[in-house]
Amino acid sequence: MLIIGAKGFAKEVLEVFHQLNQLDNIAFYDDVNVDSEHFLYGLFPILKNENEVKDFFNKYGNDFTIGIGNPQLRYVLMKKFISIGGNMVSSISNKAIIGSYGVKIGNGCNVLDNAIFSNGSSVGKGCIIYYNVTLTHDCEVGDFVELSPGVTLLGSCKIGSFSQIGANATILPKIKIGQNVIIGAGAVVTKDIPDNCVAVGLPSKVIRNLEPINLGL
Template sequence: MTTLFFSEYEETEPGVPLVIFGAGGLGREVLLLIQQLNAVHPSWDVRGFYDDQAPATPTVAGLPYLGSSADLNATSEPLAVAVAVGSPVGRAAVVSRLTSSQLSFPVLVHPAVALGSQQRITLGQGSIVQQGCLLTCDITLGRFVLLNLGCTVGHDAVLEDFASLMPHANVSGGAHLGAGCYLGTNATVIQGVRIGENTILGAGAVAVRDLPANITAVGVPAKSIKKVNA
């Protein structure tokens, strides 16, 4: 785990080559995030998109489609990679395929999101924090965590590797999300509640008590409706 503070983003050398894995809608949103970062401090030279499913057109948002994960692994130069895959399972599968030692996975945080040393926030490699997110203090985000637009994370919360929060999801203080958890749009985890690994909390659902691993839960209060294949 790497602890990063907002001021450290200004230390990135300009023109670092970066590619986005994921040529869909989230990939275009991550491109916008990188462009917003570059507008504050030019750091990233975005080369284009990779995806194991080729897009319908040779370009995405004005940038070229460059190939599959196998093509990316064959790179002869160091490349930073932003993995723009919304599903925790899908994102973990992509990361497992990107094995070249030339590849690195930077933390990307929107420039308007407060991230200072006084907040004591730990972020793992490859994590992405989008515009409008609010993180308070003493928070731990694991590797390749995704916070989509407008999410909130309270004090002492822990989000393990590959957790995904969709727009306006809320994690209250002291909550703990296991690896690969997925919170749908406007889902909420109440203070101190633990969510087991790979569990899906549906859009608008509110978890008021602990939920086990490998289920889908919906409603207010959230209740299990089915098992998820681990």
């Protein structure tokens, strides 16, 4: 398994594989911090370029997951590593609580401890579902969304792709949040939020607009 990134969030992804007892042939990829150490924690190789990645895929299989938090960067990295033969897979903590009926988790998601997925909830590909996130019944989350620690999504709400929901924010039932939206930490969202904006507060209000994403989608 190749984990893309070797800093911050990648270390939390590593813990998931440790809990699952799946540490054989784990490596990391970091072509940004070129002067960093060659092994993370003295145990796990850090690959530095695409040729090393291709060699790794040939020897140990082509599964990878993304250990970097920025939604748009995660999308770009997915495209890059698929183009060199990779297969994006999810990492799901065995301490997550996942409902028995109608739950859908897309490829390449990272699900951390104590996340709760109620029946009928769904998340798209490439999402981050952090510690203590709760998705209640029939919530729909798009692709490459980041749900920060303690987020609560109440029944049948919808979160658009490439959005980031801040720590301990609450989204009320049936609320729709657009694509490329940032919701501030601790916000309570009581009304629909349009695409490409930042909303904060209790109740949340839009405070500024964002440039639309341009990833060739």
